[in-house]
Amino acid sequence: MRPEKKYLVEEATKYLERTNYFFLTDYHGINAEQTHELRQKLAQRGAEFHVVKNSSLRLATRERNLEELSEVLQGHTAIVIGGDDASGVAKELQDYFKKNDKFFVKAGAIADKALTAEEVKTLAKLPSLEILRSQFLSLLSTPATQMVSVLSAPSRSFVQVLQAKADK
Numbered sequence: 344m345r346p347e348k349k350y351l352v353e354e355a356t357k358y359l360e361r362t363n364y365f366f367l368t369d370y371h372g373i374n375a376e377q378t379h380e381l382r383q384k385l386a387q388r389g390a391e392f393h394v395v396k397n398s399s400l401r402l403a404t405r406e407r408n409l410e411e412l413s414e415v416l417q418g419h420t421a422i423v424i425g426g427d428d429a430s431g432v433a434k435e436l437q438d439y440f441k442k443n444d445k446f447f448v449k450a451g452a453i454a455d456k457a458l459t460a461e462e463v464k465t466l467a468k469l470p471s472l473e474i475l476r477s478q479f480l481s482l483l484s485t486p487a488t489q490m491v492s493v494l495s496a497p498s499r500s501f502v503q504v505l506q507a508k509a510d511k
Contacts, residue, residue: 348399355395355403355422362424366436366451366463367412370394371419373446381446384435389426394419411457415449429453433467
């Protein structure tokens with residue numbers, strides 16, 4: 344393998360190793376200004392947008408046992424990596440896709456599971472990580488609140504009976 348190609352494969356492999364998930368997109372038809380806008384939106388979520396060669400990415404995905412992604416590695420391909428919230432990044436990509444018809448998500452992967460474009464769309468519909476955390480904390484605090492209410496009910500009832508007797 345030529346040194347230039349080896350470098351590109353190593354770079355693509357590093358992209359895949361730096362994150363728990365990634366999305367493959369087709370960027371054909373978007374100009375530099377639109378690419379810059381997308382990069383800024385993704386950066387707000389801690390994600391990055393990189394243009395990669397299909398052949399380099401094909402070899403890098405093969406190393407991670409994601410050969411099924413080879414089918415979508417045609418045409419203009421970019422990889423979106425990084426950020427703590429895969430759902431939030433997928434949602435950002437979907438929002439950008441709605442605004443710009445030339446751009447679409449080809450596929451993706453979370454951990455060692457390849458995702459189709461439809462699965463990425465489904466992921467984008469999930470609540471963000473912050474919302475899921477708040478819902479989880481709400482679930483944890485609700486039983487404690489209800490328990491305090493149940494435990495204080497007898498004493499509250501007793502006080503109300505005494506108050507009613509005193510008012511007579």
